[in-house]
Amino acid sequence: MSPPESAPAISAEDLVLAFGSFVVMEDLTFDVESGEIFAIMGGSGSGKSTLLKHLFGQMHPSAGTIRIGGRDLWAMSADERAAMLREVGILYQADALWSTMTLAENVALPLEEHTALAAPDIDRIVSLKLALVGLRGFEDFRPHEISGGMRKRAALARAVALDPDLLFFDEPTSGLDPISARRLDDLILQLRDSLDTTVVVVSHDLESIFTIADRALYLDIDTKTMTALGPPEDLRSNPPNERVYQFLTRSLDNE
């Protein structure tokens, strides 16, 4: 963990997320601390992916402020913002690997695009990153030649190619069998520890949330705002409202 005087990794203040006049969420205020794994939870359509896109600068909030490392994302120049966002790793729900390229070529892409490293150095980093996610020896395979779990791990190797300080995951375990999902969770924990990365993850996989998240935020689709924030175990043992209780215990309401 960073010293307490340092700025949070991400700071969101009075955020309003909207598509035109359609408000998805409002009054969102929270910090993501450096080095933590922070989960965004909520029912389908509550705005989890939309919030994530705001946190990595792909969408502009309708109101409010997002700071990364203390710097206001939308008060800086477009060039500064682009440079800052190059430091961020993103793993989408679909792994988004290029199907015509080998795993090594996929992982090399961000290094070729954003660094001036020579080819042998890139090859060395690619091998290291693939080994980090348990894919040593699969450098020359193409995405369709490996399993879904392995594709996710290859996409993760690409997301960490530039050693990002911040990693964003949208439903990383979706579509995976329980064992592959658990393996990916362990890998996320291991990467956070070895790379000292801050991780923000959107998930409705409760097992995964309880395994990896230090803290979780709950987006309530009915009130259009966050109604819970804290360690998942605390929220389950002491739920702040009925909806959060139902979500975390997978129980049905009696209405």
Ligand SMILES: Nc1ncnc2c1ncn2[C@@H]1O[C@H](COP(=O)(O)OP(=O)(O)OP(=O)(O)O)[C@@H](O)[C@H]1O
């Ligand atoms: N490009 C868009 N234009 C207009 N509305 C959108 C757009 N993208 C999402 N929405 C709407 O915003 C709301 C939040 O969507 P979002 O995908 O963020 O929810 P989610 O919590 O991630 O859902 P899920 O768990 O089903 O993936 C939904 O009502 C959705 O229909």
